Amino acid sequence: MKFIDPDHFAAQGCLRLEGFHPRTRLAALKRALDLELKRVHAGRGVSASLRALPVFQQIGRLSALVKLPGLHETLATPDLRQGVAHLGGRTPSGVQDTQLLLSPVKQGTWTLQGLNWHVDVGADADGPIPGIQAFFLIDDVTPHGGATLALAGSHRLGADAMPALRRVLRTSTDLERDLAGLGIRLVEMSGRAGDVFLMDLRTLHTPSVNTTAQVRMMATTRYFMGE
Numbered sequence: 001m002k003f004i005d006p007d008h009f010a011a012q013g014c015l016r017l018e019g020f021h022p023r024t025r026l027a028a029l030k031r032a033l034d035l036e037l038k039r040v041h042a043g044r045g046v047s048a049s050l051r052a053l054p055v056f057q058q059i060g061r062l063s064a065l066v067k068l069p070g071l072h073e074t075l076a077t078p079d080l081r082q083g084v085a086h087l088g089g090r091t092p093s094g095v096q097d098t099q100l101l102l103s104p105v106k107q108g109t110w111t112l113q114g115l116n117w118h119v120d121v122g123a124d125a126d127g128p129i130p131g132i133q134a135f136f137l138i139d140d141v142t143p144h145g146g147a148t149l150a151l152a153g154s155h156r157l158g159a160d161a162m163p164a165l166r167r168v169l170r171t172s173t174d175l176e177r178d179l180a181g182l183g184i185r186l187v188e189m190s191g192r193a194g195d196v197f198l199m200d201l202r203t204l205h206t207p208s209v210n211t212t213a214q215v216r217m218m219a220t221t222r223y224f225m226g227e
């Protein structure tokens, strides 16, 4: 598969598949999503009740309000599964249903402070890859438009290196410089509709603030590699 570079993925834990899905496929999904968002926002007080929530809880609440049949089949295609198997070195033993990641518009000013850095699966940095998470761009997402942020290289950090990284994430005033000192690169998953990012499940990642006037439209699926 032309997009897939296993060596880069093994080193970085994060890989962008530019234009993986045709824009026409994504355009149909976006149209359906626009209609759903119109329906949701027609509900009385929805916008106000969303705004009352902490920024990152707004994502879960908005995404849960929207129903989009066919989302998983449209995005988690057999050729993506094949690419995941190639990168992971074996066929995934399981795949989760695809979930929407929608951020409301104008959530506030951009910041790298106070984010919700986490891993979805705890696993040995020296062991086999436990799985791969795919992030799909359903619409174009500009920088600071609410895309997921990932720390490329963090999947290889052992438990002994984590306190230093956590300290940098909490206290740094120049995060990208201090991360570079630890061999880590900040990846903002912004880009064009149809792009897909694949991420080793051991990689630290976080939602970010959507500073723009456009809803952030992404979705995600997790592939598990098993034993």
Ligand SMILES: O=C(O)CCC(=O)C(=O)O
Binding pocket: 059, 101, 120, 146, 147, 148, 149, 205, 206, 207, 208, 220
């Ligand atoms: O909303 C986001 O971009 C972050 C999603 C996330 O952390 C996850 O799916 O594990």
